[in-house]
């Protein structure tokens with residue numbers, strides 16, 4: 001499985017917001033500011049699917065650009081297959097409202113136009129799908145009041161890679177890591193009292209608890225990235241391509 005690391009940061013740092021491209025065809029999160037970075041690696045009309053963790057802008061903020069390009073150009077470019085977008089219930093309405101706000105133009109934003117090029121697939125905790133040859137499972141994480149999903153992807157050889165998205169320590173994280181060979185884990189802080197995210201020390205605890213899973217810390221702030229690099233705790237950087 002090829003993983004292109006588009007970004008490793010959280011909202012407040014100069015690194016790109018955390019997102020990944022799998023095998024040049026599936027995108028995990030489309031954060032604000034990342035669209036320009038993504039199109040350096042892939043043609044977005046070659047994507048088969050986008051997985052949305054939740055609606056905070058550092059995970060979803062540039063989705064309107066993809067929606068707009070598909071509405072305007074998909075047919076012109078000869079693509080007939082709809083882009084599949086996995087995410088929480090009501091995502092389609094949310095995209096319509098967001099695009100209305102951003103473009104101030106009704107003709108760009110009708111549900112009919114949107115659904116002509118994008119298929120929205122609702123997920124809930126434990127949902128399973130087959131996408132691009134992978135068995136995909138959604139896990140409902142604990143991220144304050146936000147409905148937030150992590151996803152695992154299992155290939156035909158049984159290898160599983162996963163992304164926690166934003167979450168604090170919870171059963172869903174344990175359940176996901178217990179079946180993963182490789183995982184990208186939210187380590188947003190060094191503060192052990194952090195709410196809604198995982199701290200560096202809590203991440204070390206997860207590495208100990210699930211030694212069979214190689215974990216990469218992502219969604220890091222300046223402090224957590226610094227300690228990760230100083231201790232060589234599988235640090236990641238924007239633009240790295242991993243073969244896992």
Ligand SMILES: [Zn+2]
Nearest residue numbers: 054056143166
């Ligand atoms: Zn969030």
Ligand SMILES: [Zn+2]
Nearest residue numbers: 056058059166
């Ligand atoms: Zn976030």
